[in-house]
Amino acid sequence: MANVVIVGMQWGDEGKGKIVDLLCPAFDGVVRYQGGHNAGHTVKFKDRHFSLQLIPSGILHPEMVCVLGNGMVVAPDALLSELGRLYEAGVRFDGRLFVSNRAHVLLPCHAVLDRAREEARGAGRIGTTSRGIGPAYEGKASRYGLRMVDLFAPDLEDRLRLLLSRIQVELESLGADEPLQQPAAYVDLVSGWAERLRPSLRDTEQLLNGWIKEGKALLLEGAQGSLLDIDHGTYPFVTSSSSTAGGACTGTGVPPTKIDGVIGVLKAYTTRVGGGPFPSELTDATGEFLRSRGNEFGTVTGRPRRTGWLDLAVLRTSAMLNGLDEIAITKLDVLDDFDEIPVCVSYKLNGETLSTFPPDRRSLETAEPVLRTFKGWKRSTVGIVEWADMPQEARDYIDFIEAEIEAPVTIVSTGPRREETIVRSHPQLDLLTSGRLGRVLAER
Ligand code: GDP
Ligand code: IMO
Numbered sequence: 001m002a003n004v005v006i007v008g009m010q011w012g013d014e015g016k017g018k019i020v021d022l023l024c025p026a027f028d029g030v031v032r033y034q035g036g037h038n039a040g041h042t043v044k045f046k047d048r049h050f051s052l053q054l055i056p057s058g059i060l061h062p063e064m065v066c067v068l069g070n071g072m073v074v075a076p077d078a079l080l081s082e083l084g085r086l087y088e089a090g091v092r093f094d095g096r097l098f099v100s101n102r103a104h105v106l107l108p109c110h111a112v113l114d115r116a117r118e119e120a121r122g123a124g125r126i127g128t129t130s131r132g133i134g135p136a137y138e139g140k141a142s143r144y145g146l147r148m149v150d151l152f153a154p155d156l157e158d159r160l161r162l163l164l165s166r167i168q169v170e171l172e173s174l175g176a177d178e179p180l181q182q183p184a185a186y187v188d189l190v191s192g193w194a195e196r197l198r199p200s201l202r203d204t205e206q207l208l209n210g211w212i213k214e215g216k217a218l219l220l221e222g223a224q225g226s227l228l229d230i231d232h233g234t235y236p237f238v239t240s241s242s243s244t245a246g247g248a249c250t251g252t253g254v255p256p257t258k259i260d261g262v263i264g265v266l267k268a269y270t271t272r273v274g275g276g277p278f279p280s281e282l283t284d285a286t287g288e289f290l291r292s293r294g295n296e297f298g299t300v301t302g303r304p305r306r307t308g309w310l311d312l313a314v315l316r317t318s319a320m321l322n323g324l325d326e327i328a329i330t331k332l333d334v335l336d337d338f339d340e341i342p343v344c345v346s347y348k349l350n351g352e353t354l355s356t357f358p359p360d361r362r363s364l365e366t367a368e369p370v371l372r373t374f375k376g377w378k379r380s381t382v383g384i385v386e387w388a389d390m391p392q393e394a395r396d397y398i399d400f401i402e403a404e405i406e407a408p409v410t411i412v413s414t415g416p417r418r419e420e421t422i423v424r425s426h427p428q429l430d431l432l433t434s435g436r437l438g439r440v441l442a443e444r
């Protein structure tokens with residue numbers, strides 16, 4: 001049975017939620033390994049539409065166990081409201097949703113600090129989702145954070161006092177006037193949430209490794225994208241966790257020797273929300289067209305996403321960092337109407353040609369994209385499910401990406417819904433779906 005990581009290859013919102021949901025029939029469980037409710041993963045099938053933030057995108061399959069791993073930062077209030085929304089939509093998760101005891105707790109004070117910092121940065125703001133992700137991960141690294149299990153500790157009030165005082169000091173230095181609640185009030189609030197979540201809390205690393213021993217297959221769901229990774233992304237315009245495939249081990253307790261493969265998800269063009277360098281960005285009418293055609297507005301914040309052409313320097317770097325076995329391409333249909341489709345194949349920088357992603361912001365901001373133009377297919381690909389029905393020009397576009405990234409494109413998404421997907425026969429995909437590809441096709 002194969003355990004597989006699904007990872008975003010760009011700056012997030014590649015369609016990871018859709019691909020995880022699609023592949024679920026070949027797996028027994030889905031585990032999120034990092035991030036928090038900054039993520040917004042959309043799942044659509046038939047007339048149903050879900051937007052998931054903390055809960056793994058497998059939750060809509062009634063047989064699937066779902067785990068929020070230790071590498072996540074979990075806002076208990078956000079998790080409870082998400083569970084409430086799912087329950088109202090008819091989704092039942094009793095006995096199949098587990099939250100790591102070791103996941104860090106994200107509290108409202110983290111979000112207050114996130115907003116105050118962004119305000120203070122002015123024009124240089126990161127453009128965070130203002131959920132408190134950075135401050136929560138910092139609390140973890142500074143070792144004054146609280147984990148889920150700590151919410152039941154007898155010294156909870158003392159620990160909350162310490163955490164709040166650290167945040168208060170910084171808020172004051174930033175001149176922020178939003179008052180924080182007193183530690184005692186916080187204890188009541190937090191203990192109430194903790195009690196409601198208690199039945200789901202587990203030592204999930206024990207649970208996951210036990211399942212692997214029993215022969216269950218797990219899908220490890222990444223959030224954000226490789227270029228938002230704290231180490232490998234466009235620092236400082238990144239999120240605060242390890243979103244690349246490496247994070248799947250530390251964020252779940254599943255050892256590297258038990259991971260059998262990695263599937264990268266890439267959008268047929270590029271988007272990014274928030275600030276930071278984006279060499280192939282289009283700030284003109286074409287970019288606007290991509291945004292409206294692709295409905296590129298943030299799932300979490302509703303912010304318009306910045307848009308641009310596909311960038312191979314991004315993808316080559318991402319493919320290398322994640323050690324991709326195969327690729328799922330999404331949103332190909334958004335390119336249906338273009339006469340020509342340029343792709344950024346490298347950058348020109350100080351007279352040199354670069355085919356990978358430079359580390360410093362200045363180079364990224366001055367790098368000029370070198371474009372190669374593909375002929376558009378100029379007909380609808382929406383909902384196509386067979387590779388043979390794809391226009392030749394669309395196949396050429398995909399073949400080119402495949403050759404450049406040196407990994408097979410086994411899944412092509414031709415619409416937001418589960419049904420709107422081409423799954424290509426490939427031995428690698430058979431392997432990573434443990435011979436259960438038939439089930440995936442049956443539920444598509
Ligand atoms: P994620 O964060 O990586 O899961 O991606 P999001 O859900 O934030 O953003 C992807 C958006 O594109 C969602 O609105 C999806 O419903 C939509 N989507 C996914 N695949 C396709 C596709 O192939 N075609 C189109 N038109 N939309 C898609
Ligand atoms: P999914 O999982 C796209 C971006 C924010 C900001 C930066 C830091 O849906 O792909 P943070 O709140 O994490 O401190 O913000 O990261 N960002 C995302 N962009 N998709 C996401 O998640 C994102 N999560 C964070 O816009 O630029």
Ligand code: MG
Nearest residue numbers: 013040041299
């Ligand atoms: Mg998203």
